[in-house]
Amino acid sequence: MTPTKELTYERFEGKEAAGQLDTFIAAYEEVYEEPPYSEGPSDVAEFISHYQVHAQRAGMRLIIARDGDEVVGFTYGYLLPSDSSWWANVQEDLPEDFTREDGSRTWVILELAVRKPWRRLGVAARLHALLLDGLDVERVTLTVRPEPEAVAAQSAYAAWGYREVGLSHPWEEAPFYTAMVLDLPKREA
16 A cells, blocks of 8 residues: 555546445545544444435535555535535524525535545645536535544645634534535636
8 A cells, every 4th residue: 555656536427426435435434434533334334325315416526536446535525405404504603695505506525535545645635626626606615523633634624725614513413523615716707
């Protein structure tokens, strides 16, 4: 597992993203067994279930990074639907015009993960850039764990222009996450 400079990136949209779970699940397991996540088999099973739902969402996009044949990282997301509860999970009073969704305003990043030997080599930044490439949305949102073990991710998102909008608590047993937003430049008509 020595990183090379032969990294390639593949983009999958919509239904073709749904069929890629087996391609990156081992990388998911490896990354998320580390703190602060410390996920085990039941967490992985829950992720698989969630991914199958996410892969059916409008705007679904998946980017997989490879070093030769080896998957070294991945990221994915989709458009927030008009009936999204994303902003209801944020523990702040956000203005109604901020939380309004129409199915094409906001794109959400659900996962961005890079295996340890390939970290700090620009893989996450490239995955992120490719994921957002060509999106026709006003903004992008994501959540990040606030623990010290996630400081590299927190720093990367801040460096990429994300700003904090509050703490998110997506379900009762979930940890708290920092909710962040990146406003995208307006496209010229």
